[in-house]
Amino acid sequence: MTVLVWAIVAMLLAAALLVLWRMVTGPTVLNRTLASDVLVAVIICALGAEAVVRDHSTTLPVLVSLSLVGFVATVAVSRFVAGDSDLGLRQAGQPGSDVPEPTEVSGFDEDRGVVDDDGGNR
Structure with a gap:
């Protein structure tokens, strides 16, 4: 049992040190936030x-x-830090947007059901 405990301590300590290294050297705030969430997970495991x-x-x-605190904190920081361009959530019609313009929705005919743009039934 003692060997197992020391193995668990060694693995959790190695994980914590690697996560701390990522927190210090992380290139972006989102990487540091994710590293802090992983550190909370390591503490939970310990x-x-x-x-x-x-x-x-x-x-x-x-x-x-x-x-709960780790999850909510990570989601909150990620939500506030990440911009629309980071998430790829551009609206149609903006310059540089690769989102296509919305097309006209097919009509609905009470007699024929859903009608395609060219007038045929689906």
């Missing part, structure tokens, strides 16, 4: 492993709270 090794469930509310 607390879960500690709960299993010590055979208690008192950290379960902390695990759930950390999961």
Whole structure:
């Protein structure tokens, strides 16, 4: 059991160090935000492993709270930092937009049902 605990500690420590390196050297704010979310996940894993090794469930509310806070924080930061151009959500008709202009919607004839643009039925 001791070897398993040390293996878990070593893997979680290596993951945390790699994530901290990404947080420091990340080229964009979104990379740093993602790294902080992964660091929260590593902390959650460490607390879960500690709960299993010590055979208690008192950290379960902390695990759930950390999961929710980490998710909401990452989504909030990503939403505010990312612009329309980063997400590729350009509107049709804007200069440089590759989104096609909207076309006219086919009509509906009560007798024939849905009618194509050329007048035929679908």
